[in-house]
Amino acid sequence: MDELEKIQKEFENIWREEEKAMIEKNEDLIESFINFAKKKNIILNKTNFSYLHTIGIFAKYENLVELLDPTLARDKEGLVNFKDLYQKNMYSKKLPGFMGNEKFIIMANSNFRRNYYENNNFAPKFIEQFWRDGHKGYDAFISLDYNRVRINVDLYPYIEKDTWFGPKFKKDISEITDGPVKIRPTMKYDKKIVNYAYNNSYGLNVYWKTREGIKIFEAEDFKNETEYINRNGIELYPSRYVHAEYDLASKEFRHLDGAYHFYTKEEYMIRRDSTIDHNKKSEIKIKGLSEKMFKFNGKISVETFLEFTGQFYVNNPLILEYFEGDIPEFVKKKFDRNVDNSGMGN
Numbered sequence: 001m002d003e004l005e006k007i008q009k010e011f012e013n014i015w016r017e018e019e020k021a022m023i024e025k026n027e028d029l030i031e032s033f034i035n036f037a038k039k040k041n042i043i044l045n046k047t048n049f050s051y052l053h054t055i056g057i058f059a060k061y062e063n064l065v066e067l068l069d070p071t072l073a074r075d076k077e078g079l080v081n082f083k084d085l086y087q088k089n090m091y092s093k094k095l096p097g098f099m100g101n102e103k104f105i106i107m108a109n110s111n112f113r114r115n116y117y118e119n120n121n122f123a124p125k126f127i128e129q130f131w132r133d134g135h136k137g138y139d140a141f142i143s144l145d146y147n148r149v150r151i152n153v154d155l156y157p158y159i160e161k162d163t164w165f166g167p168k169f170k171k172d173i174s175e176i177t178d179g180p181v182k183i184r185p186t187m188k189y190d191k192k193i194v195n196y197a198y199n200n201s202y203g204l205n206v207y208w209k210t211r212e213g214i215k216i217f218e219a220e221d222f223k224n225e226t227e228y229i230n231r232n233g234i235e236l237y238p239s240r241y242v243h244a245e246y247d248l249a250s251k252e253f254r255h256l257d258g259a260y261h262f263y264t265k266e267e268y269m270i271r272r273d274s275t276i277d278h279n280k281k282s283e284i285k286i287k288g289l290s291e292k293m294f295k296f297n298g299k300i301s302v303e304t305f306l307e308f309t310g311q312f313y314v315n316n317p318l319i320l321e322y323f324e325g326d327i328p329e330f331v332k333k334k335f336d337r338n339v340d341n342s343g344m345g346n
Helices: 003-025 025-036 064-067 082-087 124-133 158-162 190-198 263-272 302-312 319-323 329-340
Strands: 049-052 057-062 096-098 105-108 142-150 179-181 201-211 216-225 229-231 234-247 252-263 287-298
Touching: 003 025, 003 049, 025 057, 025 105, 049 329, 057 229, 064 142, 105 216, 158 302, 179 319, 201 319, 216 319, 234 302, 252 263, 287 302, 302 319
Parallel strands: none
Antiparallel strands: 049 057, 057 142, 096 105, 105 142, 179 201, 201 216, 216 234, 229 234, 234 252, 252 287
């Protein structure tokens, strides 16, 4: 098993744990939908429900949409007139590809998703354009995912989860699951808009591990390949690295330090897509140049850790996204402003 296969296996284990936790958390919601479906002579049980970070909690059953709403007519090619969704008050611009009522949310056909894979997010930009276009002067028809409906009807977009893998951050550090975390800017919008909103950030890699009563935090961020410096005639790609140690007994950090790493182009291309423990798993060892920037030793509160780590990663909103569990508001505003200006919001 090579390194990429090991990483994928770790992520799959994390996804399974997350799905199990979300299903347990939403047991009442699932039971309520089972009872709702039963009134329509649709017999579901808990095995019909799953959770995906790209969708939410959803029910899967053959031809489920038509059974739930027989009045949603399809033409001879199996398409639904978008006007019907308007008339049923199911349409919303908030979440392209999704349309819902107070009980369930219907989704566009999974073939619109990246790589035609039903568990991915919708491939930009067709669905966004279709949802936000006024369709003036012509009738618009769309193919739906007839076998699945989302049952958490808050219409909350899951765009940050599209490129977020690994255990979530918790202020109670002892509750964070060990393992790798990889966060990338959403691929939902045009690359130029994403680069602007995220200040050309390529990604953030985090790793948590526990050893002899100490929980160890490592993080390294990467900019896009357009961001490099020249030292002595050599192109080097800088990344920021933070290392911290949390004492599980005292519930405080005992150490925090930050450094800059400088990689050659070849090293950078490998490091940005691997986990922090790359050198332990791969025969190809990547050293790079390192320059320590600061260090704290002693009793360090979680708040101090968050403040200085966040400030050290200035101009990379991904660290805030990780700590806060959501895309920062100032990034969302950049998206709203630039998506509207690009014509996608009309």
